[in-house]
Amino acid sequence: MDWDKLRIFHAVADAGSLTHAGERLNLSQSAVSRQIRALEEGLNSTLFHRHARGLILTEQGELLFDATRAMTKRLEAAAARIRDSEEEVFGVLKVTTTTGFGTLWLAPRLTKLYDKYPDLKIDLMLEERVLDLPMREADVAIRMKEPSQADLIRKRLMTVQMQLYASQDYLRRHGTPEDIADIADHRLICQTPSAPQVGAGALMVQQLMANNPHSLLSVNNYFGVLQGVLHDLGIGALPDYLTEDFPHLVRVLPEIESGEVPVFLAYPEELRHSKRISAFRDFVQDEIISHRKQLRQLGKI
Missing domain, CATH: 3.40.190.10 (Periplasmic binding protein-like II)
Structure with a gap:
Protein backbone atom coordinates (compact mmCIF):
# COMPACT_ATOMS: atom_id res chain seq x y z
CA MET A 1 0.00 0.00 0.00
CA ASP A 2 1.33 3.46 -0.97
CA TRP A 3 2.63 5.32 2.11
CA ASP A 4 1.99 8.75 0.56
CA LYS A 5 -1.64 7.88 -0.10
CA LEU A 6 -2.04 6.56 3.46
CA ARG A 7 -0.47 9.73 4.86
CA ILE A 8 -2.91 11.87 2.86
CA PHE A 9 -5.85 9.65 3.83
CA HIS A 10 -4.94 10.01 7.51
CA ALA A 11 -4.79 13.81 7.23
CA VAL A 12 -8.19 13.94 5.51
CA ALA A 13 -9.79 11.58 8.04
CA ASP A 14 -8.33 13.58 10.92
CA ALA A 15 -9.39 16.95 9.48
CA GLY A 16 -12.73 15.82 8.05
CA SER A 17 -12.10 17.99 5.02
CA LEU A 18 -10.10 17.86 1.80
CA THR A 19 -9.36 21.58 2.05
CA HIS A 20 -8.10 21.49 5.64
CA ALA A 21 -6.03 18.39 4.94
CA GLY A 22 -4.50 20.08 1.91
CA GLU A 23 -3.55 23.10 4.02
CA ARG A 24 -1.77 20.83 6.51
CA LEU A 25 0.05 18.97 3.75
CA ASN A 26 0.74 21.98 1.50
CA LEU A 27 -1.21 20.33 -1.30
CA SER A 28 -4.08 21.59 -3.41
CA GLN A 29 -7.57 20.27 -2.75
CA SER A 30 -7.61 18.65 -6.18
CA ALA A 31 -4.32 16.84 -5.51
CA VAL A 32 -5.64 15.51 -2.22
CA SER A 33 -8.88 14.43 -3.87
CA ARG A 34 -7.00 12.55 -6.62
CA GLN A 35 -4.93 10.64 -4.06
CA ILE A 36 -8.02 9.66 -2.08
CA ARG A 37 -9.79 8.45 -5.24
CA ALA A 38 -6.72 6.44 -6.24
CA LEU A 39 -6.56 4.86 -2.77
CA GLU A 40 -10.26 3.96 -2.89
CA GLU A 41 -9.82 2.43 -6.34
CA GLY A 42 -6.81 0.44 -5.17
CA LEU A 43 -8.78 -0.91 -2.21
CA ASN A 44 -11.97 -1.26 -4.24
CA SER A 45 -13.82 0.38 -1.38
CA THR A 46 -15.41 3.72 -0.49
CA LEU A 47 -13.61 5.34 2.44
CA PHE A 48 -15.66 8.54 2.87
CA HIS A 49 -19.26 9.62 2.65
CA ARG A 50 -19.22 13.03 1.04
CA HIS A 51 -21.71 15.75 1.98
CA ALA A 52 -21.91 19.54 1.91
CA ARG A 53 -20.39 20.06 5.37
CA GLY A 54 -17.42 17.75 4.96
CA LEU A 55 -16.46 14.09 4.95
CA ILE A 56 -17.56 11.21 7.17
CA LEU A 57 -15.66 7.93 7.31
CA THR A 58 -17.40 4.82 6.11
CA GLU A 59 -17.07 1.59 8.09
CA GLN A 60 -14.15 0.63 5.85
CA GLY A 61 -12.67 4.10 6.31
CA GLU A 62 -12.89 3.76 10.11
CA LEU A 63 -10.94 0.48 9.91
CA LEU A 64 -8.22 2.09 7.83
CA PHE A 65 -8.12 5.19 10.05
CA ASP A 66 -7.62 3.01 13.14
CA ALA A 67 -4.66 1.41 11.36
CA THR A 68 -3.10 4.71 10.20
CA ARG A 69 -3.59 6.23 13.66
CA ALA A 70 -1.70 3.32 15.23
CA MET A 71 1.01 3.63 12.57
CA THR A 72 1.33 7.36 13.21
CA LYS A 73 1.77 6.85 16.94
CA ARG A 74 4.42 4.20 16.34
CA LEU A 75 6.25 6.48 13.92
CA GLU A 76 6.10 9.31 16.48
CA ALA A 77 7.61 6.98 19.07
CA ALA A 78 10.39 5.99 16.68
CA ALA A 79 11.04 9.63 15.78
CA ALA A 80 11.20 10.54 19.48
CA ARG A 81 13.81 7.89 20.11
CA ILE A 82 15.84 9.03 17.11
CA ARG A 83 15.71 12.68 18.18
CA MET A 158 5.86 6.67 46.97
CA THR A 159 2.58 6.24 48.83
CA VAL A 160 0.02 8.87 49.74
CA GLN A 161 -2.84 8.95 52.24
CA MET A 162 -6.01 11.01 52.42
CA GLN A 163 -6.25 13.03 55.62
CA LEU A 164 -8.40 15.86 57.04
CA TYR A 165 -7.26 19.49 57.03
CA ALA A 166 -8.72 22.88 57.86
CA SER A 167 -7.51 26.46 57.93
CA GLN A 168 -6.62 28.14 61.21
CA ASP A 169 -9.30 30.80 60.68
CA TYR A 170 -12.00 28.18 60.12
CA LEU A 171 -11.07 26.35 63.33
CA ARG A 172 -10.99 29.60 65.30
CA ARG A 173 -14.55 30.36 64.22
CA HIS A 174 -16.05 26.87 64.37
CA GLY A 175 -13.90 24.95 66.83
CA THR A 176 -11.71 21.89 66.40
CA PRO A 177 -13.49 18.52 66.24
CA GLU A 178 -12.37 16.07 68.92
CA ASP A 179 -13.77 12.87 67.41
CA ILE A 180 -15.45 11.76 64.21
CA ALA A 181 -18.95 12.36 65.61
CA ASP A 182 -18.12 16.10 65.76
CA ILE A 183 -18.20 16.19 61.95
CA ALA A 184 -21.93 16.70 62.44
CA ASP A 185 -21.09 20.28 63.51
CA HIS A 186 -18.90 21.11 60.50
CA ARG A 187 -18.91 21.49 56.74
CA LEU A 188 -17.11 18.63 54.99
CA ILE A 189 -15.28 19.39 51.74
CA CYS A 190 -14.49 16.32 49.65
CA GLN A 191 -14.20 14.99 46.16
CA THR A 192 -17.55 14.28 44.50
CA PRO A 193 -18.41 10.64 45.35
CA SER A 194 -19.31 9.90 41.71
CA ALA A 195 -16.01 11.33 40.38
CA PRO A 196 -13.19 8.89 39.53
CA GLN A 197 -10.89 8.64 42.54
CA VAL A 198 -8.81 6.15 44.50
CA GLY A 199 -10.86 3.64 46.45
CA ALA A 200 -9.07 4.37 49.72
CA GLY A 201 -10.12 8.02 49.60
CA ALA A 202 -13.70 7.14 48.72
CA LEU A 203 -13.92 4.75 51.69
CA MET A 204 -12.69 7.43 54.09
CA VAL A 205 -15.28 9.90 52.80
CA GLN A 206 -18.02 7.29 53.19
CA GLN A 207 -16.99 6.88 56.83
CA LEU A 208 -17.23 10.63 57.36
CA MET A 209 -20.56 10.94 55.55
CA ALA A 210 -22.01 8.29 57.87
CA ASN A 211 -21.60 10.85 60.68
CA ASN A 212 -23.92 13.34 58.95
CA PRO A 213 -21.79 16.47 58.42
CA HIS A 214 -23.74 19.66 59.01
CA SER A 215 -22.99 20.89 55.48
CA LEU A 216 -21.22 19.55 52.41
CA LEU A 217 -19.15 20.94 49.55
CA SER A 218 -18.18 18.35 46.94
CA VAL A 219 -15.80 19.08 44.07
CA ASN A 220 -14.73 16.83 41.21
CA ASN A 221 -10.99 17.24 41.91
CA TYR A 222 -8.67 17.86 44.84
CA PHE A 223 -7.55 21.27 43.57
CA GLY A 224 -11.10 22.49 44.16
CA VAL A 225 -11.20 20.82 47.58
CA LEU A 226 -7.97 22.61 48.53
CA GLN A 227 -9.36 25.98 47.42
CA GLY A 228 -12.37 25.45 49.65
CA VAL A 229 -10.16 24.67 52.64
CA LEU A 230 -7.83 27.61 51.97
CA HIS A 231 -10.85 29.94 51.87
CA ASP A 232 -12.11 28.79 55.29
CA LEU A 233 -15.15 26.90 54.03
CA GLY A 234 -14.74 23.74 56.09
CA ILE A 235 -12.76 20.59 56.80
CA GLY A 236 -11.33 19.01 53.66
CA ALA A 237 -10.29 15.48 52.74
CA LEU A 238 -6.95 16.02 51.00
CA PRO A 239 -3.84 14.02 50.04
CA ASP A 240 -0.96 14.24 52.50
CA TYR A 241 1.54 15.37 49.84
CA LEU A 242 0.15 18.89 50.33
CA THR A 243 1.59 19.30 53.82
CA GLU A 244 4.97 20.53 52.59
CA ASP A 245 3.59 23.23 50.31
CA PHE A 246 0.77 24.34 52.65
CA PRO A 247 2.31 23.99 56.14
CA HIS A 248 -0.15 26.48 57.67
CA LEU A 249 -3.05 24.07 57.19
CA VAL A 250 -4.03 22.24 60.37
CA ARG A 251 -4.56 18.51 60.37
CA VAL A 252 -7.70 17.56 62.27
CA LEU A 253 -8.89 14.18 63.56
CA PRO A 254 -5.45 12.60 62.93
CA GLU A 255 -6.84 9.16 63.71
CA ILE A 256 -8.97 9.43 60.54
CA GLU A 257 -6.99 8.70 57.39
CA SER A 258 -7.24 6.50 54.34
CA GLY A 259 -5.21 3.43 53.58
CA GLU A 260 -1.95 3.94 51.72
CA VAL A 261 -2.26 4.62 48.01
Missing part, protein backbone atom coordinates in the same frame (compact mmCIF):
# COMPACT_ATOMS: atom_id res chain seq x y z
CA ASP A 84 16.99 11.89 21.66
CA SER A 85 20.70 12.44 21.34
CA GLU A 86 23.27 10.94 23.66
CA GLU A 87 23.91 14.19 25.50
CA GLU A 88 20.91 16.50 24.99
CA VAL A 89 17.32 16.46 26.24
CA PHE A 90 14.89 18.29 23.96
CA GLY A 91 11.58 17.96 22.18
CA VAL A 92 8.05 17.27 23.44
CA LEU A 93 7.38 14.95 26.38
CA LYS A 94 3.72 14.07 26.92
CA VAL A 95 3.06 13.52 30.63
CA THR A 96 -0.25 12.38 32.08
CA THR A 97 -1.35 12.25 35.69
CA THR A 98 -4.39 13.00 37.82
CA THR A 99 -5.72 16.54 38.13
CA GLY A 100 -4.94 16.67 41.84
CA PHE A 101 -1.37 15.39 41.69
CA GLY A 102 -0.59 17.32 38.52
CA THR A 103 -1.84 20.71 39.75
CA LEU A 104 -0.87 20.44 43.42
CA TRP A 105 2.42 18.52 43.39
CA LEU A 106 3.95 18.16 39.92
CA ALA A 107 3.32 21.47 38.11
CA PRO A 108 4.70 23.71 40.91
CA ARG A 109 8.00 21.77 40.76
CA LEU A 110 8.55 21.86 37.00
CA THR A 111 10.66 25.03 37.19
CA LYS A 112 13.62 22.89 38.29
CA LEU A 113 13.21 20.58 35.30
CA TYR A 114 13.03 23.48 32.84
CA ASP A 115 16.04 25.15 34.46
CA LYS A 116 18.07 22.04 33.79
CA TYR A 117 16.64 21.26 30.34
CA PRO A 118 15.47 24.56 28.77
CA ASP A 119 14.82 22.94 25.37
CA LEU A 120 12.38 20.40 26.80
CA LYS A 121 8.69 20.92 26.05
CA ILE A 122 6.23 19.35 28.50
CA ASP A 123 2.69 18.56 27.35
CA LEU A 124 0.95 17.99 30.71
CA MET A 125 -2.36 16.13 30.40
CA LEU A 126 -4.35 16.12 33.63
CA GLU A 127 -7.31 13.77 33.80
CA GLU A 128 -8.56 10.79 35.74
CA ARG A 129 -8.92 8.67 32.59
CA VAL A 130 -6.02 6.25 32.17
CA LEU A 131 -4.39 7.05 28.84
CA ASP A 132 -3.03 4.29 26.61
CA LEU A 133 0.76 4.54 26.83
CA PRO A 134 1.59 1.75 24.33
CA MET A 135 -0.61 3.56 21.79
CA ARG A 136 1.31 6.82 22.57
CA GLU A 137 -1.61 8.80 23.98
CA ALA A 138 1.13 9.88 26.41
CA ASP A 139 4.83 9.14 26.86
CA VAL A 140 4.93 8.78 30.63
CA ALA A 141 2.28 8.51 33.34
CA ILE A 142 2.11 9.04 37.09
CA ARG A 143 -0.88 7.14 38.44
CA MET A 144 -2.36 6.35 41.85
CA LYS A 145 -2.31 2.61 41.21
CA GLU A 146 -0.07 0.17 39.38
CA PRO A 147 -0.75 0.34 35.63
CA SER A 148 -2.19 -2.86 34.18
CA GLN A 149 -1.28 -2.25 30.54
CA ALA A 150 1.26 -4.61 29.00
CA ASP A 151 4.72 -3.63 27.74
CA LEU A 152 5.23 -0.90 30.34
CA ILE A 153 8.16 -0.17 32.60
CA ARG A 154 6.80 0.60 36.08
CA LYS A 155 8.44 2.21 39.09
CA ARG A 156 6.80 2.69 42.47
CA LEU A 157 7.53 6.25 43.58
CA PRO A 262 0.75 3.64 45.85
CA VAL A 263 2.02 6.12 43.27
CA PHE A 264 3.60 4.63 40.13
CA LEU A 265 5.55 6.10 37.25
CA ALA A 266 5.20 4.17 33.99
CA TYR A 267 6.30 4.47 30.38
CA PRO A 268 6.39 2.19 27.31
CA GLU A 269 9.16 -0.37 27.00
CA GLU A 270 10.05 1.07 23.60
CA LEU A 271 11.00 4.39 25.29
CA ARG A 272 13.41 2.74 27.70
CA HIS A 273 16.38 4.58 26.18
CA SER A 274 14.66 7.94 25.71
CA LYS A 275 16.74 10.75 27.20
CA ARG A 276 13.61 12.79 27.87
CA ILE A 277 12.01 9.94 29.82
CA SER A 278 15.22 9.44 31.82
CA ALA A 279 15.45 13.15 32.59
CA PHE A 280 11.82 13.31 33.74
CA ARG A 281 12.07 10.09 35.78
CA ASP A 282 15.22 11.29 37.55
CA PHE A 283 13.66 14.70 38.20
CA VAL A 284 10.55 13.16 39.80
CA GLN A 285 12.61 10.79 41.93
CA ASP A 286 14.84 13.65 43.13
CA GLU A 287 11.79 15.75 44.00
CA ILE A 288 10.27 12.90 45.99
CA ILE A 289 13.51 12.50 47.96
CA SER A 290 13.49 16.24 48.64
CA HIS A 291 9.77 16.09 49.53
CA ARG A 292 10.33 13.34 52.09
CA LYS A 293 13.31 15.22 53.56
CA GLN A 294 11.12 18.30 54.04
CA LEU A 295 8.42 16.21 55.71
CA ARG A 296 10.97 14.77 58.13
CA GLN A 297 12.11 18.28 59.01
CA LEU A 298 8.49 19.26 59.62
CA GLY A 299 8.04 16.19 61.81
CA LYS A 300 5.34 14.82 59.49
CA ILE A 301 7.04 11.42 58.98
Whole structure:
Protein backbone atom coordinates (compact mmCIF):
# COMPACT_ATOMS: atom_id res chain seq x y z
CA MET A 1 0.00 0.00 0.00
CA ASP A 2 1.33 3.46 -0.97
CA TRP A 3 2.63 5.32 2.11
CA ASP A 4 1.99 8.75 0.56
CA LYS A 5 -1.64 7.88 -0.10
CA LEU A 6 -2.04 6.56 3.46
CA ARG A 7 -0.47 9.73 4.86
CA ILE A 8 -2.91 11.87 2.86
CA PHE A 9 -5.85 9.65 3.83
CA HIS A 10 -4.94 10.01 7.51
CA ALA A 11 -4.79 13.81 7.23
CA VAL A 12 -8.19 13.94 5.51
CA ALA A 13 -9.79 11.58 8.04
CA ASP A 14 -8.33 13.58 10.92
CA ALA A 15 -9.39 16.95 9.48
CA GLY A 16 -12.73 15.82 8.05
CA SER A 17 -12.10 17.99 5.02
CA LEU A 18 -10.10 17.86 1.80
CA THR A 19 -9.36 21.58 2.05
CA HIS A 20 -8.10 21.49 5.64
CA ALA A 21 -6.03 18.39 4.94
CA GLY A 22 -4.50 20.08 1.91
CA GLU A 23 -3.55 23.10 4.02
CA ARG A 24 -1.77 20.83 6.51
CA LEU A 25 0.05 18.97 3.75
CA ASN A 26 0.74 21.98 1.50
CA LEU A 27 -1.21 20.33 -1.30
CA SER A 28 -4.08 21.59 -3.41
CA GLN A 29 -7.57 20.27 -2.75
CA SER A 30 -7.61 18.65 -6.18
CA ALA A 31 -4.32 16.84 -5.51
CA VAL A 32 -5.64 15.51 -2.22
CA SER A 33 -8.88 14.43 -3.87
CA ARG A 34 -7.00 12.55 -6.62
CA GLN A 35 -4.93 10.64 -4.06
CA ILE A 36 -8.02 9.66 -2.08
CA ARG A 37 -9.79 8.45 -5.24
CA ALA A 38 -6.72 6.44 -6.24
CA LEU A 39 -6.56 4.86 -2.77
CA GLU A 40 -10.26 3.96 -2.89
CA GLU A 41 -9.82 2.43 -6.34
CA GLY A 42 -6.81 0.44 -5.17
CA LEU A 43 -8.78 -0.91 -2.21
CA ASN A 44 -11.97 -1.26 -4.24
CA SER A 45 -13.82 0.38 -1.38
CA THR A 46 -15.41 3.72 -0.49
CA LEU A 47 -13.61 5.34 2.44
CA PHE A 48 -15.66 8.54 2.87
CA HIS A 49 -19.26 9.62 2.65
CA ARG A 50 -19.22 13.03 1.04
CA HIS A 51 -21.71 15.75 1.98
CA ALA A 52 -21.91 19.54 1.91
CA ARG A 53 -20.39 20.06 5.37
CA GLY A 54 -17.42 17.75 4.96
CA LEU A 55 -16.46 14.09 4.95
CA ILE A 56 -17.56 11.21 7.17
CA LEU A 57 -15.66 7.93 7.31
CA THR A 58 -17.40 4.82 6.11
CA GLU A 59 -17.07 1.59 8.09
CA GLN A 60 -14.15 0.63 5.85
CA GLY A 61 -12.67 4.10 6.31
CA GLU A 62 -12.89 3.76 10.11
CA LEU A 63 -10.94 0.48 9.91
CA LEU A 64 -8.22 2.09 7.83
CA PHE A 65 -8.12 5.19 10.05
CA ASP A 66 -7.62 3.01 13.14
CA ALA A 67 -4.66 1.41 11.36
CA THR A 68 -3.10 4.71 10.20
CA ARG A 69 -3.59 6.23 13.66
CA ALA A 70 -1.70 3.32 15.23
CA MET A 71 1.01 3.63 12.57
CA THR A 72 1.33 7.36 13.21
CA LYS A 73 1.77 6.85 16.94
CA ARG A 74 4.42 4.20 16.34
CA LEU A 75 6.25 6.48 13.92
CA GLU A 76 6.10 9.31 16.48
CA ALA A 77 7.61 6.98 19.07
CA ALA A 78 10.39 5.99 16.68
CA ALA A 79 11.04 9.63 15.78
CA ALA A 80 11.20 10.54 19.48
CA ARG A 81 13.81 7.89 20.11
CA ILE A 82 15.84 9.03 17.11
CA ARG A 83 15.71 12.68 18.18
CA ASP A 84 16.99 11.89 21.66
CA SER A 85 20.70 12.44 21.34
CA GLU A 86 23.27 10.94 23.66
CA GLU A 87 23.91 14.19 25.50
CA GLU A 88 20.91 16.50 24.99
CA VAL A 89 17.32 16.46 26.24
CA PHE A 90 14.89 18.29 23.96
CA GLY A 91 11.58 17.96 22.18
CA VAL A 92 8.05 17.27 23.44
CA LEU A 93 7.38 14.95 26.38
CA LYS A 94 3.72 14.07 26.92
CA VAL A 95 3.06 13.52 30.63
CA THR A 96 -0.25 12.38 32.08
CA THR A 97 -1.35 12.25 35.69
CA THR A 98 -4.39 13.00 37.82
CA THR A 99 -5.72 16.54 38.13
CA GLY A 100 -4.94 16.67 41.84
CA PHE A 101 -1.37 15.39 41.69
CA GLY A 102 -0.59 17.32 38.52
CA THR A 103 -1.84 20.71 39.75
CA LEU A 104 -0.87 20.44 43.42
CA TRP A 105 2.42 18.52 43.39
CA LEU A 106 3.95 18.16 39.92
CA ALA A 107 3.32 21.47 38.11
CA PRO A 108 4.70 23.71 40.91
CA ARG A 109 8.00 21.77 40.76
CA LEU A 110 8.55 21.86 37.00
CA THR A 111 10.66 25.03 37.19
CA LYS A 112 13.62 22.89 38.29
CA LEU A 113 13.21 20.58 35.30
CA TYR A 114 13.03 23.48 32.84
CA ASP A 115 16.04 25.15 34.46
CA LYS A 116 18.07 22.04 33.79
CA TYR A 117 16.64 21.26 30.34
CA PRO A 118 15.47 24.56 28.77
CA ASP A 119 14.82 22.94 25.37
CA LEU A 120 12.38 20.40 26.80
CA LYS A 121 8.69 20.92 26.05
CA ILE A 122 6.23 19.35 28.50
CA ASP A 123 2.69 18.56 27.35
CA LEU A 124 0.95 17.99 30.71
CA MET A 125 -2.36 16.13 30.40
CA LEU A 126 -4.35 16.12 33.63
CA GLU A 127 -7.31 13.77 33.80
CA GLU A 128 -8.56 10.79 35.74
CA ARG A 129 -8.92 8.67 32.59
CA VAL A 130 -6.02 6.25 32.17
CA LEU A 131 -4.39 7.05 28.84
CA ASP A 132 -3.03 4.29 26.61
CA LEU A 133 0.76 4.54 26.83
CA PRO A 134 1.59 1.75 24.33
CA MET A 135 -0.61 3.56 21.79
CA ARG A 136 1.31 6.82 22.57
CA GLU A 137 -1.61 8.80 23.98
CA ALA A 138 1.13 9.88 26.41
CA ASP A 139 4.83 9.14 26.86
CA VAL A 140 4.93 8.78 30.63
CA ALA A 141 2.28 8.51 33.34
CA ILE A 142 2.11 9.04 37.09
CA ARG A 143 -0.88 7.14 38.44
CA MET A 144 -2.36 6.35 41.85
CA LYS A 145 -2.31 2.61 41.21
CA GLU A 146 -0.07 0.17 39.38
CA PRO A 147 -0.75 0.34 35.63
CA SER A 148 -2.19 -2.86 34.18
CA GLN A 149 -1.28 -2.25 30.54
CA ALA A 150 1.26 -4.61 29.00
CA ASP A 151 4.72 -3.63 27.74
CA LEU A 152 5.23 -0.90 30.34
CA ILE A 153 8.16 -0.17 32.60
CA ARG A 154 6.80 0.60 36.08
CA LYS A 155 8.44 2.21 39.09
CA ARG A 156 6.80 2.69 42.47
CA LEU A 157 7.53 6.25 43.58
CA MET A 158 5.86 6.67 46.97
CA THR A 159 2.58 6.24 48.83
CA VAL A 160 0.02 8.87 49.74
CA GLN A 161 -2.84 8.95 52.24
CA MET A 162 -6.01 11.01 52.42
CA GLN A 163 -6.25 13.03 55.62
CA LEU A 164 -8.40 15.86 57.04
CA TYR A 165 -7.26 19.49 57.03
CA ALA A 166 -8.72 22.88 57.86
CA SER A 167 -7.51 26.46 57.93
CA GLN A 168 -6.62 28.14 61.21
CA ASP A 169 -9.30 30.80 60.68
CA TYR A 170 -12.00 28.18 60.12
CA LEU A 171 -11.07 26.35 63.33
CA ARG A 172 -10.99 29.60 65.30
CA ARG A 173 -14.55 30.36 64.22
CA HIS A 174 -16.05 26.87 64.37
CA GLY A 175 -13.90 24.95 66.83
CA THR A 176 -11.71 21.89 66.40
CA PRO A 177 -13.49 18.52 66.24
CA GLU A 178 -12.37 16.07 68.92
CA ASP A 179 -13.77 12.87 67.41
CA ILE A 180 -15.45 11.76 64.21
CA ALA A 181 -18.95 12.36 65.61
CA ASP A 182 -18.12 16.10 65.76
CA ILE A 183 -18.20 16.19 61.95
CA ALA A 184 -21.93 16.70 62.44
CA ASP A 185 -21.09 20.28 63.51
CA HIS A 186 -18.90 21.11 60.50
CA ARG A 187 -18.91 21.49 56.74
CA LEU A 188 -17.11 18.63 54.99
CA ILE A 189 -15.28 19.39 51.74
CA CYS A 190 -14.49 16.32 49.65
CA GLN A 191 -14.20 14.99 46.16
CA THR A 192 -17.55 14.28 44.50
CA PRO A 193 -18.41 10.64 45.35
CA SER A 194 -19.31 9.90 41.71
CA ALA A 195 -16.01 11.33 40.38
CA PRO A 196 -13.19 8.89 39.53
CA GLN A 197 -10.89 8.64 42.54
CA VAL A 198 -8.81 6.15 44.50
CA GLY A 199 -10.86 3.64 46.45
CA ALA A 200 -9.07 4.37 49.72
CA GLY A 201 -10.12 8.02 49.60
CA ALA A 202 -13.70 7.14 48.72
CA LEU A 203 -13.92 4.75 51.69
CA MET A 204 -12.69 7.43 54.09
CA VAL A 205 -15.28 9.90 52.80
CA GLN A 206 -18.02 7.29 53.19
CA GLN A 207 -16.99 6.88 56.83
CA LEU A 208 -17.23 10.63 57.36
CA MET A 209 -20.56 10.94 55.55
CA ALA A 210 -22.01 8.29 57.87
CA ASN A 211 -21.60 10.85 60.68
CA ASN A 212 -23.92 13.34 58.95
CA PRO A 213 -21.79 16.47 58.42
CA HIS A 214 -23.74 19.66 59.01
CA SER A 215 -22.99 20.89 55.48
CA LEU A 216 -21.22 19.55 52.41
CA LEU A 217 -19.15 20.94 49.55
CA SER A 218 -18.18 18.35 46.94
CA VAL A 219 -15.80 19.08 44.07
CA ASN A 220 -14.73 16.83 41.21
CA ASN A 221 -10.99 17.24 41.91
CA TYR A 222 -8.67 17.86 44.84
CA PHE A 223 -7.55 21.27 43.57
CA GLY A 224 -11.10 22.49 44.16
CA VAL A 225 -11.20 20.82 47.58
CA LEU A 226 -7.97 22.61 48.53
CA GLN A 227 -9.36 25.98 47.42
CA GLY A 228 -12.37 25.45 49.65
CA VAL A 229 -10.16 24.67 52.64
CA LEU A 230 -7.83 27.61 51.97
CA HIS A 231 -10.85 29.94 51.87
CA ASP A 232 -12.11 28.79 55.29
CA LEU A 233 -15.15 26.90 54.03
CA GLY A 234 -14.74 23.74 56.09
CA ILE A 235 -12.76 20.59 56.80
CA GLY A 236 -11.33 19.01 53.66
CA ALA A 237 -10.29 15.48 52.74
CA LEU A 238 -6.95 16.02 51.00
CA PRO A 239 -3.84 14.02 50.04
CA ASP A 240 -0.96 14.24 52.50
CA TYR A 241 1.54 15.37 49.84
CA LEU A 242 0.15 18.89 50.33
CA THR A 243 1.59 19.30 53.82
CA GLU A 244 4.97 20.53 52.59
CA ASP A 245 3.59 23.23 50.31
CA PHE A 246 0.77 24.34 52.65
CA PRO A 247 2.31 23.99 56.14
CA HIS A 248 -0.15 26.48 57.67
CA LEU A 249 -3.05 24.07 57.19
CA VAL A 250 -4.03 22.24 60.37
CA ARG A 251 -4.56 18.51 60.37
CA VAL A 252 -7.70 17.56 62.27
CA LEU A 253 -8.89 14.18 63.56
CA PRO A 254 -5.45 12.60 62.93
CA GLU A 255 -6.84 9.16 63.71
CA ILE A 256 -8.97 9.43 60.54
CA GLU A 257 -6.99 8.70 57.39
CA SER A 258 -7.24 6.50 54.34
CA GLY A 259 -5.21 3.43 53.58
CA GLU A 260 -1.95 3.94 51.72
CA VAL A 261 -2.26 4.62 48.01
CA PRO A 262 0.75 3.64 45.85
CA VAL A 263 2.02 6.12 43.27
CA PHE A 264 3.60 4.63 40.13
CA LEU A 265 5.55 6.10 37.25
CA ALA A 266 5.20 4.17 33.99
CA TYR A 267 6.30 4.47 30.38
CA PRO A 268 6.39 2.19 27.31
CA GLU A 269 9.16 -0.37 27.00
CA GLU A 270 10.05 1.07 23.60
CA LEU A 271 11.00 4.39 25.29
CA ARG A 272 13.41 2.74 27.70
CA HIS A 273 16.38 4.58 26.18
CA SER A 274 14.66 7.94 25.71
CA LYS A 275 16.74 10.75 27.20
CA ARG A 276 13.61 12.79 27.87
CA ILE A 277 12.01 9.94 29.82
CA SER A 278 15.22 9.44 31.82
CA ALA A 279 15.45 13.15 32.59
CA PHE A 280 11.82 13.31 33.74
CA ARG A 281 12.07 10.09 35.78
CA ASP A 282 15.22 11.29 37.55
CA PHE A 283 13.66 14.70 38.20
CA VAL A 284 10.55 13.16 39.80
CA GLN A 285 12.61 10.79 41.93
CA ASP A 286 14.84 13.65 43.13
CA GLU A 287 11.79 15.75 44.00
CA ILE A 288 10.27 12.90 45.99
CA ILE A 289 13.51 12.50 47.96
CA SER A 290 13.49 16.24 48.64
CA HIS A 291 9.77 16.09 49.53
CA ARG A 292 10.33 13.34 52.09
CA LYS A 293 13.31 15.22 53.56
CA GLN A 294 11.12 18.30 54.04
CA LEU A 295 8.42 16.21 55.71
CA ARG A 296 10.97 14.77 58.13
CA GLN A 297 12.11 18.28 59.01
CA LEU A 298 8.49 19.26 59.62
CA GLY A 299 8.04 16.19 61.81
CA LYS A 300 5.34 14.82 59.49
CA ILE A 301 7.04 11.42 58.98
